[in-house]
Amino acid sequence: MDDNKQNRTVIEAEIPMGPVHPAALEPYRLRLFVEDEIVRDAEMTVGVNHRGVERIMEGLPVEKANSLTEKICGICSNSHIWNSCRTAEIALGIEVPERAKYIRIIMEELERLHSHLLYLAHGNEVLGHETFSMRLFYIRETVMDLLGMIGGNRVQYGSAVLGGVRPRCQLDEMRLQKISEGMDLIEEKVTAFADRFVSDPMIMSRITGVGVISSKDALRLACSGPTLRATGVAKDLRTDMPEYDPFEFDVITQDDGDVKSQLLMRVLEIPEAIKIIRQAVRDLPEGPITNRSWEMQDTPITKSYIEVPRGTLYHSYALEDGRVRNCVIRTPSMANIGAMQYACIGHHITDAQLSVVQCDPCFTCTDRAIEIIKI
Amino acid sequence: MSLKSYSRGRAVHVMLVYTGGCNGCDIEIVNCILSPKFDAEQYKVFLTWNPREADVLVVTGPVTKHNEQPLREIYNAIPEPKAVVAAGACALMGGVYKNCHGDIPSEEIAGPVDNIIPVDAKVPGCAVRPQDIVAGLVSALPLLLNAD
Amino acid sequence: MDLIYSLIAVLGTLVVAFIVSLFLPGLERKFIHARIQQRVGPPITSPGIMAPLKFFFKKTITPESSMPRLYNALPLISLIVVVVILLFLIPDMYFAGALASVIALVGFLKVEEIMYMFMGSLSRSVLSVRMPFPDKAKGAAHPEVHQSFFEDLSSLRAFRLIAFGSFPVYIAMFVAVAMTGSIYLQDIIAYQQVHGPVLFSVAGVLGAIVFFIGYMILLNEYPFAILKGKPDVVEGPYLEYAAKYRAYVYITRGFLMFTLATLFSVLFLGIAPNILNPTFIITLIVALLFPMLMAVFSAFSPIFTYKQFYPTVAGVSIIGVVAIIAALL
Numbered sequence: 001m002d003d004n005k006q007n008r009t010v011i012e013a014e015i016p017m018g019p020v021h022p023a024a025l026e027p028y029r030l031r032l033f034v035e036d037e038i039v040r041d042a043e044m045t046v047g048v049n050h051r052g053v054e055r056i057m058e059g060l061p062v063e064k065a066n067s068l069t070e071k072i073c074g075i076c077s078n079s080h081i082w083n084s085c086r087t088a089e090i091a092l093g094i095e096v097p098e099r100a101k102y103i104r105i106i107m108e109e110l111e112r113l114h115s116h117l118l119y120l121a122h123g124n125e126v127l128g129h130e131t132f133s134m135r136l137f138y139i140r141e142t143v144m145d146l147l148g149m150i151g152g153n154r155v156q157y158g159s160a161v162l163g164g165v166r167p168r169c170q171l172d173e174m175r176l177q178k179i180s181e182g183m184d185l186i187e188e189k190v191t192a193f194a195d196r197f198v199s200d201p202m203i204m205s206r207i208t209g210v211g212v213i214s215s216k217d218a219l220r221l222a223c224s225g226p227t228l229r230a231t232g233v234a235k236d237l238r239t240d241m242p243e244y245d246p247f248e249f250d251v252i253t254q255d256d257g258d259v260k261s262q263l264l265m266r267v268l269e270i271p272e273a274i275k276i277i278r279q280a281v282r283d284l285p286e287g288p289i290t291n292r293s294w295e296m297q298d299t300p301i302t303k304s305y306i307e308v309p310r311g312t313l314y315h316s317y318a319l320e321d322g323r324v325r326n327c328v329i330r331t332p333s334m335a336n337i338g339a340m341q342y343a344c345i346g347h348h349i350t351d352a353q354l355s356v357v358q359c360d361p362c363f364t365c366t367d368r369a370i371e372i373i374k375i
Numbered sequence: 376m377s378l379k380s381y382s383r384g385r386a387v388h389v390m391l392v393y394t395g396g397c398n399g400c401d402i403e404i405v406n407c408i409l410s411p412k413f414d415a416e417q418y419k420v421f422l423t424w425n426p427r428e429a430d431v432l433v434v435t436g437p438v439t440k441h442n443e444q445p446l447r448e449i450y451n452a453i454p455e456p457k458a459v460v461a462a463g464a465c466a467l468m469g470g471v472y473k474n475c476h477g478d479i480p481s482e483e484i485a486g487p488v489d490n491i492i493p494v495d496a497k498v499p500g501c502a503v504r505p506q507d508i509v510a511g512l513v514s515a516l517p518l519l520l521n522a523d
Numbered sequence: 524m525d526l527i528y529s530l531i532a533v534l535g536t537l538v539v540a541f542i543v544s545l546f547l548p549g550l551e552r553k554f555i556h557a558r559i560q561q562r563v564g565p566p567i568t569s570p571g572i573m574a575p576l577k578f579f580f581k582k583t584i585t586p587e588s589s590m591p592r593l594y595n596a597l598p599l600i601s602l603i604v605v606v607v608i609l610l611f612l613i614p615d616m617y618f619a620g621a622l623a624s625v626i627a628l629v630g631f632l633k634v635e636e637i638m639y640m641f642m643g644s645l646s647r648s649v650l651s652v653r654m655p656f657p658d659k660a661k662g663a664a665h666p667e668v669h670q671s672f673f674e675d676l677s678s679l680r681a682f683r684l685i686a687f688g689s690f691p692v693y694i695a696m697f698v699a700v701a702m703t704g705s706i707y708l709q710d711i712i713a714y715q716q717v718h719g720p721v722l723f724s725v726a727g728v729l730g731a732i733v734f735f736i737g738y739m740i741l742l743n744e745y746p747f748a749i750l751k752g753k754p755d756v757v758e759g760p761y762l763e764y765a766a767k768y769r770a771y772v773y774i775t776r777g778f779l780m781f782t783l784a785t786l787f788s789v790l791f792l793g794i795a796p797n798i799l800n801p802t803f804i805i806t807l808i809v810a811l812l813f814p815m816l817m818a819v820f821s822a823f824s825p826i827f828t829y830k831q832f833y834p835t836v837a838g839v840s841i842i843g844v845v846a847i848i849a850a851l852l
Contacts, residue, residue, distance in 0.1 A: 013671035018654035019445050020392055022424040023754045025401060027393055027442055029656055033665055037679070037829075043664045045656075048441040049395045051472040052483040059476065071471050074399025074502060118402065125409075126754050128745060128826030134560045137410035155399040155502040202746065202824050205831055349676070350828050353754045364398050382576035386569050411562035416552075419569050425758050426649065427586075427765040430577075444655040452649045454765045455582040 079308035091302035100164035164290035211355025225311025231257035237307035390429035396436025399502035400463035407505035456522035529615040544777035555818035575770035586763035598771035642760035643678025677759035692737030694843030698730030699790040701850040715793025729846035746824035
């Protein structure tokens with residue numbers, strides 16, 4: 001037995017879970033230090049996915065750079081391209097037409113729906129429940145069809161451009177009708193599923209009290225988004241964003257900070273997203289959807305923060321001669337994943353794997369070159 | 376049709392390896408196998424996570440530096456006969472990450488899958504459509520059926 | 524003449540059992556799992572017959588293991604043990620005395636469980652420690668700790684399961700012993716010819732429920748699949764089996780499903796498997812019903828960790844002890 005004097009814990013063995021593993025949707029490295037199947041310490045390694053996106057974006061013309069940011073992640077693709085366009089629009093002072101703002105919000109909320117449904121399906125698969133996982137994938141197909149209808153592709157639909165929305169994403173009568181029908185269908189099915197899920201004693205006993213992270217720890221480790229709201233702190237950046245001013249929605253919180261709270265968070269956020277989409281469809285203003293009359297200038301580094309399904313996303317870059325300089329992208333998963341390293345300590349190994357997945361990690365979004373300035 | 380090729384065509388085990396892509400293709404492939412709408416099991420294609428059990432290896436993503444050795448090890452662990460399907464633009468030619476400017480190759484990725492293991496079937500798309508994945512798998516089958 | 528009839532009975536029953544057990548995984552997958560999950564599902568022959576057949580035609584590799592030849596021999600030993608269990612349930616073999624008794628069957632089942640432990644400790648797959656990754660970089664946590672394979676973890680869990688996981692099956696088997704007053708299968712069947720099946724009594728019903736839960740634990744089916752659950756240990760002890768040895772693993776599982784169901788019909792219904800006797804139909808029906816019922820339960824449950832496993836086994840064992848007491852009264 002190894003007696004580790006620094007931590008005063010007893011560690012018998014290390015179990016490495018490598019880049020290729022059934023519970024990992026993306027390649028990452030997790031080393032669990034166990035004593036008799038209880039986890040005493042954990043270490044996560046990101047960096048397996050590093051592809052040098054910021055390096056590629058350096059020097060590209062700004063429209064090309066915007067459409068490249070979409071390829072960073074396949075689940076949060078709309079978030080990246082919206083935020084990247086928003087950065088340039090803030091820097092150059094471009095006025096986005098009202099109709100385009102509403103359409104962008106519809107796409108973002110549809111993305112929130114498909115992302116949360118995918119998280120629930122993956123969480124159920126890590127629990128070992130294949131039937132529920134398949135049911136959730138089936139419900140998710142409706143959202144994918146809607147996204148494919150509006151954007152042209154099921155994944156990476158490229159709706160936002162500099163100054164508005166791409167002409168193909170125009171919403172006419174038929175598309176609005178289909179969106180309303182889709183929303184009714186999803187609301188009915190998700191409510192039925194949630195009732196079934198919460199009333200199942202086997203699943204509830206598996207997820208209650210597992211992977212607890214306190215709100216103090218979550219704030220100290222800079223978590224954001226549903227991961228933070230599940231510990232009881234009511235911080236949602238959407239209340240500060242001017243694009244979301246015309247819409248009414250509630251900020252959902254849960255109290256316990258364990259896996260049950262995280263799962264219920266996402267289940268309860270789905271009706272809120274449906275509410276926003278319904279308001280947007282009902283109040284869609286008339287007008288153009290792209291603003292092409294703006295001047296290119298050189299700008300200093302501009303920042304933009306928006307609320308994406310996982311937390312707070314940050315983009316910043318400067319413009320020089322129409323090209324992107326000094327691009328920095330920081331995704332919410334970077335802090336959330338670090339926090340989960342502490343949440344899995346003290347649990348059985350199977351529960352530790354569940355605690356890592358509970359924060360909805362998107363490793364492929366997260367892999368940037370990081371410079372540590374101060375520890 | 377001999378018993379060997381008949382049985383090989385009626386039970387195909389597929390293993391997925393994700394090598395650092397954007398996750399779009401991965402979700403579509405999981406959709407193809409786990410979603411009741413596409414359900415690859417009705418085509419006698421079963422999912423497995425163990426290279427010793429697999430016949431077909433489906434690779435997505437441009438192979439990043441840390442994933443090169445694991446991919447090689449997993450490929451070597453699969454017993455003969457085997458086939459490799461590369462799915463998605465990143466696996467076929469490195470996608471948007473291959474070059475960092477113009478024709479200057481990027482140093483972060485070890486190249487498309489072709490540079491590391493031999494590829495038998497190529498499925499294009501960004502992201503691949505689930506219908507195309509099943510078609511790609513089926514097109515790799517004749518190599519398995521007639522191999523000795 | 525008698526000898527020829529006995530020989531036909533024994534060999535015929537084994538052959539029919541083998542053929543039926545090849546269809547069981549396919550029926551489970553197509554008719555239960557696929558219907559519940561609202562999809563089409565594979566054809567019936569694919570998971571049970573075509574998959575092992577295909578594995579026979581793959582090229583044999585040397586598994587990564589400290590003793591590869593022993594590791595490869597273990598599935599065959601497991602298959603032989605399960606065939607022996609079925610052999611001693613056939614009435615023509617009851618002349619073997621103590622080998623055709625409940626105690627001997629308990630012993631054979633124990634051997635079958637110990638196989639998991641050996642398989643787990645001998646296998647070293649590429650998915651765990653052997654995955655090449657630059658872990659021991661500067662600043663890594665605990666670089667000097669011994670690294671353990673998934674299969675060792677699985678072997679530890681198998682050890683725990685041997686200790687407490689097989690209680691339900693053994694207690695249920697002793698319900699029949701308590702009611703009939705003898706451990707010999709001959710006497711158990713003779714008692715039930717006279718007094719009616721053990722199942723048709725309070726103790727019998729409770730014993731049947733306990734036997735069913737024990738059946739699921741012995742077959743490592745969800746929710747009791749902690750030995751080979753996907754979220755952490757991938758496949759557990761079976762990770763390094765390829766080609767024909769994996770075919771033996773598949774066949775053993777189907778055969779074990781059939782054998783345990785036959786054990787139920789001997790102990791609780793009083794019907795011994797004999798192909799020359801028309802009551803063999805009932806044995807076949809029970810052998811088809813048990814896997815289907817098990818598939819329905821397993822489709823609706825997650826994997827249990829020890830936090831749920833211990834109370835379940837404890838509760839079921841208490842029901843079993845109550846059944847034994849009811850049988851003795």
